[in-house]
Amino acid sequence: MLATDHAAVELRGVTKDYGRGQARVRALDGVDVDFPTGSWTAVMGPSGSGKSTLLHCAAGLERADTGQVVLRGTEITRAPDAALTELRRADIGFVFQNFNLIGSLTAEQNVALPLRLAGVRVSKREIRATLTSVGLGDRARHRPRELSGGQQQRVAIARAMVARPPVLFADEPTGALDSSSARVVLDLLREMVTDTGQTIVMVTHDPLAASSADSVLFLSDGRIVDRAARPSAKDVADMLAGLEDGERHGREA
Numbered sequence: 001m002l003a004t005d006h007a008a009v010e011l012r013g014v015t016k017d018y019g020r021g022q023a024r025v026r027a028l029d030g031v032d033v034d035f036p037t038g039s040w041t042a043v044m045g046p047s048g049s050g051k052s053t054l055l056h057c058a059a060g061l062e063r064a065d066t067g068q069v070v071l072r073g074t075e076i077t078r079a080p081d082a083a084l085t086e087l088r089r090a091d092i093g094f095v096f097q098n099f100n101l102i103g104s105l106t107a108e109q110n111v112a113l114p115l116r117l118a119g120v121r122v123s124k125r126e127i128r129a130t131l132t133s134v135g136l137g138d139r140a141r142h143r144p145r146e147l148s149g150g151q152q153q154r155v156a157i158a159r160a161m162v163a164r165p166p167v168l169f170a171d172e173p174t175g176a177l178d179s180s181s182a183r184v185v186l187d188l189l190r191e192m193v194t195d196t197g198q199t200i201v202m203v204t205h206d207p208l209a210a211s212s213a214d215s216v217l218f219l220s221d222g223r224i225v226d227r228a229a230r231p232s233a234k235d236v237a238d239m240l241a242g243l244e245d246g247e248r249h250g251r252e253a
């Protein structure tokens with residue numbers, strides 16, 4: 001599926017503060033951004049620039065203080081908790097740096113869990129086929145501790161694939177992986193975008209991972225300061241270094 005004009009997720013004037021009084025930190029400061037349907041966006045920026053906060057607000061895990069977050073046409077900023085939970089279940093998948101698999105369940109049980117919790121019937125064959133598609137057809141009965149980090153992340157991606165969420169939020173999905181496992185995971189994410197038209201929003205510190213996305217957003221001090229389409233890993237690394245230098249000079253001034 002090609003990217004359309006409709007954004008899967010839109011943020012309009014989003015601000016988010018943590019703490020109060022003297023301890024107040026503005027984590028997001030008037031963020032306006034569209035994540036187009038069927039596209040993969042990487043979010044980068046120095047430590048503390050607001051990347052995770054952006055991801056959490058966009059996914060409805062945290063509520064923006066002001067502004068609007070529109071998820072597939074529904075304004076979620078002020079949605080009641082129950083409606084938000086239902087929307088998240090139906091529309092969103094997550095992949096985290098630490099995999100978030102359930103240790104007592106096998107790979108196939110982990111993959112099936114979100115659908116089973118949602119009351120959706122899913123055949124063992126479909127689960128096995130998904131595990132096979134991430135190269136783990138022979139690991140279906142293994143538990144997470146019997147798998148390498150790269151294999152565990154592929155189970156987490158299979159779990160996100162089988163439910164086919166229109167929007168996948170990934171927080172440092174390659175952060176705990178060596179470069180060859182990271183490559184496999186990035187190739188799988190690319191397949192999700194090109195083969196099934198899913199939308200991916202991915203926070204990363206890794207310029208190589210960011211350069212696999214369709215576009216890269218750069219945050220600094222809670223604001224979007226740049227956006228690049230299909231930059232090389234070197235371009236990304238240079239842009240990030242420029243932002244980190246800017247912040248250092250800002251602190252020293």
Ligand SMILES: Nc1ncnc2c1ncn2[C@@H]1O[C@H](COP(=O)(O)OP(=O)(O)OP(=O)(O)O)[C@@H](O)[C@H]1O
Pocket residue numbers: 018019025026027045046047048049050051052053054
């Ligand atoms: N729960 C919280 N309570 C107080 N301050 C917070 C909280 N979460 C985040 N912050 C602050 O908000 C700002 C943005 O944090 P955020 O985690 O979004 O940054 P980040 O870019 O993801 O950082 P990193 O790359 O280090 O993970 C930081 O200054 C952080 O200290």
